[in-house]
Amino acid sequence: MTEEKKGIIDTIIDRVGVTEAPLFKTPDYMYNISYWLGAMVAAAFIYTVITGLFLLMYYQPAYAYQSTETIISSVPYGPVLLFSHLYGAYIMIILAYIHMFRNFYKGAYKKPRELQWITGVILLLLTLGASFFGYSLVSDVLGVNAIDIGSELLVGTGIPGATAVVGWLFGPGGSAALSSNPLVRSELFDRLLGWHILLVFLLGVLFLFHFMLAERYGMTPSVKDKPKVPAYYTKEEQQRFNEWWPRNFVYMLSIVLLTWGIILFVPNLLANINGLPIVIDPHPAPEAGSPQATSVEPYPPWFFLFLYKLVDFLLPNGTPITPILILALLIIGLLILMFLPFLDPSDSLYITRRKFWTWIVTTLAIYLVELSIWGYLQPGVPEPFTQQVEYLGPPLIIVGIIVYLWKPKEQNTSITKAETKVIKMNITPMEILLASVASLSLAGTLVNFLEFPTIVNGIVLIPFAIFAIYMLRRVAVYVIGRKPIAAVGSNVGYSWKKRAAFYGIIIIFIVSLFLLGLMWTLPSIGPASTYAGMDLGVILILWGIAVQLYHYEVYVKE
Numbered sequence: 001m002t003e004e005k006k007g008i009i010d011t012i013i014d015r016v017g018v019t020e021a022p023l024f025k026t027p028d029y030m031y032n033i034s035y036w037l038g039a040m041v042a043a044a045f046i047y048t049v050i051t052g053l054f055l056l057m058y059y060q061p062a063y064a065y066q067s068t069e070t071i072i073s074s075v076p077y078g079p080v081l082l083f084s085h086l087y088g089a090y091i092m093i094i095l096a097y098i099h100m101f102r103n104f105y106k107g108a109y110k111k112p113r114e115l116q117w118i119t120g121v122i123l124l125l126l127t128l129g130a131s132f133f134g135y136s137l138v139s140d141v142l143g144v145n146a147i148d149i150g151s152e153l154l155v156g157t158g159i160p161g162a163t164a165v166v167g168w169l170f171g172p173g174g175s176a177a178l179s180s181n182p183l184v185r186s187e188l189f190d191r192l193l194g195w196h197i198l199l200v201f202l203l204g205v206l207f208l209f210h211f212m213l214a215e216r217y218g219m220t221p222s223v224k225d226k227p228k229v230p231a232y233y234t235k236e237e238q239q240r241f242n243e244w245w246p247r248n249f250v251y252m253l254s255i256v257l258l259t260w261g262i263i264l265f266v267p268n269l270l271a272n273i274n275g276l277p278i279v280i281d282p283h284p285a286p287e288a289g290s291p292q293a294t295s296v297e298p299y300p301p302w303f304f305l306f307l308y309k310l311v312d313f314l315l316p317n318g319t320p321i322t323p324i325l326i327l328a329l330l331i332i333g334l335l336i337l338m339f340l341p342f343l344d345p346s347d348s349l350y351i352t353r354r355k356f357w358t359w360i361v362t363t364l365a366i367y368l369v370e371l372s373i374w375g376y377l378q379p380g381v382p383e384p385f386t387q388q389v390e391y392l393g394p395p396l397i398i399v400g401i402i403v404y405l406w407k408p409k410e411q412n413t414s415i416t417k418a419e420t421k422v423i424k425m426n427i428t429p430m431e432i433l434l435a436s437v438a439s440l441s442l443a444g445t446l447v448n449f450l451e452f453p454t455i456v457n458g459i460v461l462i463p464f465a466i467f468a469i470y471m472l473r474r475v476a477v478y479v480i481g482r483k484p485i486a487a488v489g490s491n492v493g494y495s496w497k498k499r500a501a502f503y504g505i506i507i508i509f510i511v512s513l514f515l516l517g518l519m520w521t522l523p524s525i526g527p528a529s530t531y532a533g534m535d536l537g538v539i540l541i542l543w544g545i546a547v548q549l550y551h552y553e554v555y556v557k558e
Helices: 008-016 033-056 061-073 078-105 114-136 141-156 162-170 174-178 182-217 244-270 291-295 302-310 323-338 355-377 385-405 429-451 455-481 495-519 527-555
Strands: none
Touching: 033 078, 033 182, 033 244, 061 078, 061 182, 078 114, 078 244, 078 302, 078 355, 078 527, 114 141, 114 182, 114 302, 114 323, 141 162, 141 174, 141 323, 162 182, 174 182, 244 429, 244 527, 302 323, 302 355, 355 385, 429 455, 495 527
């Protein structure tokens, strides 16, 4: 019997052994972006590493600010690389937080994923650390202030050897950025660059280990399918699921394209909007030591604003909180978060059966947002204990009451294995992220139109308005009406949807060709090249949607 003739692509895949790779299989209902947040974090990480390597070719530590300005003004597509590298890290941090909290609510920290949760928390800390050192490499006033704030906090703890640690981390300190001697400046920024690269390397190594643990037990099953620990599908159960090649690969490709598209589009759009808050503006702040820098508030990176506000707190007796107490609170909080799998004795994945920790972690999430906004609006303002209680007390009480009154959900034993494949997801984190991006984009284009009411700006405003209205409507329908929104991958659908998906792919292909042609007509040098970055971001988002439509048309059963 002759062997079936294979095409070139199939032959290459067969030789490489892609189909035999020991990657976990996936049931139909998991083809929803909320199950693939880790892949989105990985996509953002890979993007920042790639763009970081390109930026490294042009970065000169002895002339940190000048080389950054050169990248923006003289390097082809330099602003696109720089701004998207910055926002790639920002989006990675946001997605990592969403991923962590989502895994808590889904019970994905419990047996047998304890070590996976611990490495995930460490990965978040490494991400924050790498972002901090990268943030300071520009030598603008915000980056240098971040170094000074970090140094003061560490030295202020009074721990023996704290000064040595500061020298180990920051070399000659933030004051070196103001030196006229390039060797002194280089000593500081060489140190920062070294730490940045080292932490990124550790991120990559630990991520591979984290990925290996994820492959060991697969994604956390639906609570309707596996309501108690240990929650994972056995090898026998996985035999009826979808192979990772090609379906998982196709779905992951769509996620990577969407993530990269957002990373490209958002910062390049923001770069063309005037009056942005300085902590989210992709452009560098004024150079440290320049006359313009004197009017800039000493903000830390936005992802450390919550810590910056904690330092402003006063104790009940009116004395300022000490850095050593802040450090102790952080260490205790991190240890509790890291070892949460061993502190939570419940064997149920339902959050209503994990009330205490649901209360604590939900309040923590609210505090992160609240303290960050508070730190931005009132930086460096001492806050008396009564003010702290007024701002932080209500979330603690309200969340506690809601969780306490939330009746535990009983397991529905009538649901069969086959029925769990037909699951309607509610609003997903990706839809919330897209709604936020759409709102921010609409606000920026609207402000730009009001300031410069031209026909071109009016035309540009229309698609942003339509997209924002559509995404906000989806979120509002769920929040107000609690109506389930069907997810890609469910068995809900009709043949006309597949026809629409087919024609949608064709339309996206035609629009992409037009946008690709347009990109080559846009400037490639200087700040104006950000328009090309926006164009490329839209193209990648469209391609991501096209791959999603292809996945729906080819793999989803009706």
